[in-house]
Structure formats: C-alpha cells, structure tokens
Amino acid sequence: MTRRVTIADIATAAGVSKGAVSYALNGRPGVSEATRAKILAIAEEMGFVPNRAARSLSVSTAQAVGLALRRSARTLGIEPYFMELISGIEATLSAGSYGLTLQIVDTVEEEMEVYRRWWAERRVDGVLLCDVGIEDRRLDFVADLGLPAVAVGGPVAGARFPAVWHDDAEPCREILEYLHALGHRRIARVAGFAHLLHTAQRDAAYAETAAELGLDGMTTVHSDYTGEQGARITRRLLSSAKRPTAIIFDNDVTAVAGLGVAHELGIAVPDGLSIVAWDDSPLCRLTHPALTSLTRDITAYGSQCAEALLAHIGPPPASGEAPAFSVQFRPAQLSPRGSTGPARG
C-alpha cells in the first residue's frame, strides 16, 4: 500500500512550489502554460487525486449531499419510488462530482438531529427533504440551521428554500374523468399517509373533480402505503354492500395488494373491478392484468431535485439571478393498461 501522492510530491517532481501546483491543477492564473502542462502531466503520471478532507478543510465545502429517509427497511425495500429517486439524484450528483450520503432514520426528531450533526460536521453541503408533510417541522428547522435544502415535493407555503414538485391536481382530474367516462360511479380511493402534503393535494383535487362530475359517493381511506394495509382496506371496500366498481390506489404497492385481494375474492379485473395505481413502476407490469397507472419519471425527478440543490448550494448569494425557487416538474401521465375497463351493468 504505497503512500498517497500529494501536491507536495508533485511540486518536488516538477521542481516548483506547492502553490504553483495548486494553481496549475485548479486552472487558475499564476503559472505559465508550459509549467501548467508539465505539472498536469506529472500529476497524471503519478496518479494524483486530491485528498477530499484537505480540500474540504480549506474551502469548507464537503462536496457531498445528504439524504435522510424516514421509512422502515421493509417499506423502503418494496417501494420502487425511493430507489428510483436515489438513482436519479445520484446520477446528477456524481456528474457534478458530489457524493451522496445516506441515512435511514426512525423519527422526525432523529432526522433533524442528523441534519444538525451533518451540518455542524460539515459532512454535507445540503440536503434533500423527502416526504414533505402538511405541517412540517423540518422545514423551519433546516432553514434556521442555515443548511441549504431542497424539498422533494411541494409547493411549500412560505418556503424558505426551493422545492421541486409536480402538479397532482391535473392527473387526479384525468383519472376521475377517465373512470367516469368508463361508466364508473362508485369509485373508492386508497390514499397514502394523511399527513403528507401531496396526499392532501390529491384529496382536494379529487374532491373538486368529483363534485364537478356529480360523483358524490367517493370514499377515501388513508393508508401507510404498505401492502398489508392496502390489502386490508381493499378487502373491506370489496366486502361492503355497495362495493366500488373502481379503486384508485395512491401507490403501486397497495395497488398490487388490492389486485391480489380481488383475485382472492374471485372478483375479475377489470370486469368486476377497475384498478388504477399511482407511480407506475415495473411492479405494475408484473401483474396480470397489468395495472393502469400514472406514469412519471421518478429517476428524472430525482435528477431535477439534485440539480436544484446543487444550484442552491453552488453560486455564492452575490449572483444576479435569484435561484429558481420551486421548480415544477411535468405532471404524471395516465397509462391505461388491462386493469381498467367499462363499469359492469
């Protein structure tokens, strides 16, 4: 295990000072082109890679972004959403040679503590906040800390930092009109966590469209996004006297579980029941029939979030143009598949 090569080694080899090497490597003025070329060649030949800690200490930047996820291992595992998001985030970050530091936490308190520590340690330059809630203590906490952040989801009222989100109202309208056009009148919805911002947004959007279409029998049940709850709620819905002819699920996992329950109860899909899932993932194409779902490119969404964060971290506040607050991402698109059809009778 040979010793690492430092700029001092390069300086010695090139017969110049450490300072000159630093200027040369960072493309700053202060050295002649000939010397710069020579230094770069030597650095390349010696396989020089700057020590991250030393650079961080000097410029007081971590070149890393933090992501704290407050979901259980099981939920994280089965929700394609997070891994796709992470994958997108990661792609943008590594293109900008930023690292991604990941931590899984149990409670909001723990999550905030992680942010406090990360920032105090200068382990990260900024964080991405997932699962934005209606009343979200993290928002003020992080802003007060001075820790650059971007909310994954929004728009956040009175935001003190950027958010990246997509309009859910439009897709909600699209689904409901689609199901209505297919003749469905008793439509149920298995929603996500009631405290999440986007759940509330969808709640409102469905209510509005339902009113316009004269669908007054729409029931909404909130879940924790797990398959177990999805199955249990679906079982209850399908066992009721006036059972729905269509169910909208707020995520893919509960939708797949719901489909399983329909099979279990001998209800044919889509003849006896239509199913729509949010968050089109490969999961939706695994089942038979494949699930009609709302497609959005979560990986691209993750990239966009990371970009917003880098932009927010990046330029010193002197810059003329204000950072783009609250970027809006393209809304989800309905992808009709085999799980939806005309209402029976």
Add this chain to the structure above:
Amino acid sequence: MTRRVTIADIATAAGVSKGAVSYALNGRPGVSEATRAKILAIAEEMGFVPNRAARSLSVSTAQAVGLALRRSARTLGIEPYFMELISGIEATLSAGSYGLTLQIVDTVEEEMEVYRRWWAERRVDGVLLCDVGIEDRRLDFVADLGLPAVAVGGPVAGARFPAVWHDDAEPCREILEYLHALGHRRIARVAGFAHLLHTAQRDAAYAETAAELGLDGMTTVHSDYTGEQGARITRRLLSSAKRPTAIIFDNDVTAVAGLGVAHELGIAVPDGLSIVAWDDSPLCRLTHPALTSLTRDITAYGSQCAEALLAHIGPPPASGEAPAFSVQFRPAQLSPRGSTGPARG
C-alpha cells in the same frame, strides 16, 4: 448563520489551550478530571461538533464506508433486496458513527474507477462488494489497491479479504425435496445472472439434489432478474409440450411476474402450477396466492456485512486475534404459502 464552534473557541472559553481541549474531548489522559469536566460542559453548552474534514485530515480516516451498486435504476427500484440490504448496512454504520456513501454505476470498469477514486481521495475507509461473480476482477483490484473490503456473498476462493455469505446448498435441497414430496417431477428453474457466484452455487446444489432424487428433467434458464425476462421465460416454459408442474424462481420479482403469466394463461396456482420464490420480501405476500418463498433476513445480513467491514477496517493489524474471515450467515428458511401444492394427476 453563526460561525461554527471550534476547539479553539472552547479553549478560549475554558481558559486552556487547544491541546487540552482535544485531550479532554477524546477521553485521553493529559488533563485533570476537574478540567475535563469543565471543558466537556463548555463544549456541550456551546454545541460543539468536531469538523469531520479536520479530523479526517489529521487521523487520515474518513469515517465512511462506500457502496457502489452496478444495477440499473429500474432494477434497483423494484428489487427489495438492495434497499433492505442498505438499510441493514446503514443501521450498523450509524451506530458506529460511520457514514454510508452510495454510488450507482453502469459497468465494472466504472465501479473499479469509483473505488480507486474513493480510496485515493480517502473518501471512504472501506467498501462492500455486492453481486460477487464467479470470475470477479474487482476482488484482486480492490485488494491490490489496499482498500479494505468485504464481499457480500461467497465464499470467495483465495479471498484476500473477508466475505459474509450464507450456504445456499441446504435451502436448494430443502426446496427440491419439498416439491418432490408434493409429487412434482417436472420442475423448472428461472435462475439469476449466470455469472454470479451464488447462481453457480445454486446451479450445483440443485443438480446434485436432482440427481439424488432421480429428477432428470429439471431445466434451468438464466435471467437478468427483471420481471420482463421472468415473464418471458415463464411463458415459454408453460407453453412447451411437457410443461413443468413447478417452477423455482431465483428472486421475488421474476416469481411475481411468473405468477402473472400463469394467470394470463389461465393456469391455476397452485393446482396447475406450483411456484417457489427466493428472497421472501413483502412482495411475496402481496399476490394471490401468496408465494411460497425462501426467507432470509436481508436487513440483518446487511448489518452483519457492515460489522465485518468495520472489524476489518477497525483495529490496526497488530491485534492478536485475526479478523474473522468469511463469516457465514444463517441459511434461508422455506416459508410455505399458497403458491405450492400437490402435483396434479
């Protein structure tokens, strides 16, 4: 955004030198108990958190572990395996106040480049190698680099660093005997990537047990673990003249896809076809019928891997007892559910 508190600030406040503060905070001798208590109290009061970069620079340790995943965003998203693994890894790491740095890569070359960079930058103190292959160039590469590593999977022949794995032979035998006892004689297997070590191990184990049981018609088809391939292969298997009465899938995703195909072809499960899935995840309980599967605690497995890595990084090689090479994890257990039953006719 107030300036960070450094040990110099504490030193001033306590009326001592930086050195004394450092000794006090690190629990080393060199200060009286009274002074230590005073310094600790002041540090606490001022909310001191050491700067990671400064400490790293001094002690040349990153207090972080790297994980590079060579899978596509879509695969990562839908495979519960990785998130559960990460979750377990993360739990152990954060308990030891290590960070986890994640990177997603496309090719082996890129992956090795990431290791080289991480190590040169001293961004990580060690890495976990997933998806260990039969001929794995990464193993020697990482060992030559001097980068501490632990293989997630094994045993690795001629290993130059520890591995954590579980015996797959025993569960393979268990499955085959179970299906044999149920009367199945035409059993197919949808395996994973042929180049992966554990696939080869299972290949061998099945072949051996099949020979013992006199099952000579066992066909094995290798897949890339995706639902698409799982579905396609299953469709082919079920369309053949002498179609199997049972299929073993090497992961949960292909198994769920296979179940979908059975539905599609109107083949009842388990009456017309029995299905067994490896890697019991919530996914296996989402379907109807729920999938008989091989349960292993992947989160705990991840923890174990992280522990092995920390142990390998941790004590300087002087230590008396050799680091535990090649920890064996408990084998997977068969969890029979609704997708398996007696062979028909």
Add this chain to the structure above:
DNA sequence: CGACGGCGCTTAACCGGATAAGTGCTCCGA
C-alpha cells in the same frame, strides 16, 4: 538539600490542500 519523576498543561508541528501577499524578473513607455 538537591535530583528526579510524573502530572497537567502549553507549544508547536503536522495532515494536504487553497490562497493572499511578497519577490524577482522582464518589458514597456516616458
């Protein structure tokens, strides 16, 4: 009584970069 050892603390160097300030040189114009 003086030498010695150890405690408790300070001093200073170091980790590996970035960077402001300083130095010697050349070239230019007055």
Add this chain to the structure above:
DNA sequence: TCGGAGCACTTATCCGGTTAAGCGCCGTCG
C-alpha cells in the same frame, strides 16, 4: 535610463483538528 506595470513563481498562513515534545511545578526519596 529609469520607474512602474505585470507576469511567474515562492513564501507563508490558514482551515480545525491531533499529537509529540517541552516545560513548570509539586512531591518524594536518597
């Protein structure tokens, strides 16, 4: 011919910790 600007590079300092070495003071023992 000389002052001054500007280039190319060096020197020195800083970032915030860790740590070896040094130093004064006290108690102890020969």
